[in-house]
Amino acid sequence: MSTPSRCMAAATRGLISPPAARAAHRTVASRTSNLVASSRKATGGNTACLRELQRIQNGNRKITSSSQGQTRTFSQSASRNKLKTIDQIRARNKGGPFNLTASILFVVAGAGMWAYFTYEKERMARKRIAEQTKGIGKPKVGGPFQLVDQDGVPFSNEDMLGKYSLVYFGFTHCPDICPDELDKMALMYDKVVEQCGKVLLPLMITCDPARDTPKVLKEYLSEFHPEFIGLTGHYDKIKETCKAYRVYFSTPSSVKPGEDYLVDHSIYFYLMDPEGDFVEAIGRNFTADQAAKVIADHIKDWEKPLKKETRWQ
Secondary structure, three states, X not given: OOHHHXXXXXXXXXXXXXXXXXXXXXXXXXXXXXXXXXXXXXXXXXXXXXXXXXXXXXXXXXXXXXXXXXXXXXXXXXXXXXXXXXXXXXXXXXXXXXOHHHHHHHHHHHHHHHHHHHHHHHHHHHHHHHHHHOOOOOOOOOOOOEEEEOOOOEEEHHHHOOOEEEEEEEOOOOXXXXXXXXXXXXXXXXXXXXHHOOOEEEEEEEOOOOOOOHHHHHHHHOOOOOOOEEXXXXXXXXXXXXHHOOOOEOOOOOOOOOOOOOOOEOOOEEEEOOOOOXXXXXXXXXXXXXXXXXXXXXXXXXXXXOOOOOOOO
């Protein structure tokens, strides 16, 4: 093999480089070809050719090492293997989606939705009760009546409009049941007023009109609550009112003065809405707190204006 051919082979081997320096090698190969051509023309050019090839190879090594030394930075965060302290781990996970703040917000949102849907479920149940108890044309419970209050002032069902009314039927000579229920009624009334204001009329209609005169009712009810309103009237008027409210009572129609007798009657509190419609009957199985909650919930569901002034003040 001639000297120029050996120079060319040596230059070719020196041009082999990593892919990252191929572009630079193309330029070097072109220069090598030109040198080979010029070496053929030179006489006694073996020494010059070798020197030139050596210089080119040294340049190739510098280019290759320079290209291999280039690094590409993808992330400046520390690798998981280098996280050795708690502070480093917390710092890395601080901005993650599952942190303490996100957990608290998730729990609060879930609790809020549960409370909202529970309230709506109870509200719809109360609405169904109120709608089912209303009569078509004629009310199922309640209706017109004409009586007098404990001051002898006429009182009718029209005076109940604009407020909720809690109606109880009893009599002043009742030995135990009526006093217990009136004590409960006083607690119920105070709790409802505390939550909703004075939008509830506490009424007691006597089932014993012969003995329960306005004066007797006023003295009797003042022992339970100053806001209680007692209603009485003639026997026929009381009978019509009890019939309208579906109340059973056993008072005799004709009673002689001083005659002793027993009175039996239904024991319920009747809740009437501001339009005079029956809402719900509250029995003896309700505690004062439970009954007050039922009444207050119905009042809070009412979307129309309520009267807060009192006619008897």
